[in-house]
Amino acid sequence: MSTRYDLVAREIAAALNNAPPGTFREAFDAKARYVVSWKLTDLQNAVKVSVTPRSADRSIESRSTDRVEMPLDVAVQTRCTATDTDRVAELVELTDQIEAYLNRLNLEADAVAALWKGSEIDPLYDAAMLHHDRVFTSVLTLTYAVFVDRREPVGGGA
Amino acid sequence: MNPVAQAIAAAHQATHRVAGVTVRYRRGDVYTDLDVAAVPSANRFEESDHAGLKTLLHVRDYLILAANVVFENQKTEPEAGDVIEEVIGDQVYHFEVMSPGGAASAWNYRDTARSQIRLHTKLVATEALP
Numbered sequence: 001m002s003t004r005y006d007l008v009a010r011e012i013a014a015a016l017n018n019a020p021p022g023t024f025r026e027a028f029d030a031k032a033r034y035v036v037s038w039k040l041t042d043l044q045n046a047v048k049v050s051v052t053p054r055s056a057d058r059s060i061e062s063r064s065t066d067r068v069e070m071p072l073d074v075a076v077q078t079r080c081t082a083t084d085t086d087r088v089a090e091l092v093e094l095t096d097q098i099e100a101y102l103n104r105l106n107l108e109a110d111a112v113a114a115l116w117k118g119s120e121i122d123p124l125y126d127a128a129m130l131h132h133d134r135v136f137t138s139v140l141t142l143t144y145a146v147f148v149d150r151r152e153p154v155g156g157g158a
Numbered sequence: 159m160n161p162v163a164q165a166i167a168a169a170h171q172a173t174h175r176v177a178g179v180t181v182r183y184r185r186g187d188v189y190t191d192l193d194v195a196a197v198p199s200a201n202r203f204e205e206s207d208h209a210g211l212k213t214l215l216h217v218r219d220y221l222i223l224a225a226n227v228v229f230e231n232q233k234t235e236p237e238a239g240d241v242i243e244e245v246i247g248d249q250v251y252h253f254e255v256m257s258p259g260g261a262a263s264a265w266n267y268r269d270t271a272r273s274q275i276r277l278h279t280k281l282v283a284t285e286a287l288p
Contacts, residue, residue, distance in 0.1 A: 037205075037212040044283045052210070075211055079282065081239055129208050132259045133280070134239075137211055 005053035163271035216281035253279035
């Protein structure tokens with residue numbers, strides 16, 4: 001059974017993978033993942049984009065319905081050296097393009113509907129990972145809102 | 159070089175003769191003039207975790223003689239980003255020189271005479287032997 005967390009993450013990954021050609025400066029395969037764990041060899045010649053549910057914040061929407069704000073992280077990762085500033089700039093631009101593409105993109109799949117609420121890129125890139133592991137990492141946090149019955153678990157029943 | 163330094167250098171050379179494996183050492187696409195005898199030392203697996211994003215690291219240290227880092231007849235020092243290519247079985251393992259983490263440098267001299275170098279590396283690629 002898929003949870004609502006899975007479904008939202010998968011819909012975001014699908015939206016990225018199905019973007020029109022030329023939307024992003026380079027190709028990548030986005031995937032929903034609960035755990036992001038790579039070997040350096042996995043990142044050598046590929047940009048990995050991982051969509052990970054982070055948390056859920058539930059509040060009253062109406063008498064019978066609750067609103068759940070659900071931040072998800074979109075991590076952009078690949079091998080890169082700290083001294084290759086041109087490449088770092090390219091990858092920051094890629095994250096920017098992903099953010100712009102997902103801006104105000106509501107999810108309207110049969111399995112799950114979610115409203116885009118906002119986004120934040122933090123860090124723009126992780127300096128520690130760049131220096132120590134020579135891995136470029138940028139994290140785009142998207143916040144989506146879903147609406148659930150007041151007795152329904154946030155993640156389940158989708 | 160004083161007698162003590164000479165003795166240490168001789169000991170390092172003996173270590174490389176006995177325990178060294180032949181590796182290729184490159185900087186970008188340029189290889190050292192000669193293949194290098196390197197002594198693999200620490201070999202371990204680590205996991206770095208930055209805000210929940212995990213990276214699994216195959217960390218390997220090599221000891222090499224400083225005199226062997228020679229590109230186009232120019233003796234030089236290692237740099238972060240240099241790559242050791244070691245053949246193990248039917249695979250070529252590419253270990254990149256980089257800091258092991260924290261404030262540690264990617265490489266350091268092991269003796270005051272600067273005859274031997276410890277390289278800290280991490281596995282970044284593997285390929286089948288041609």
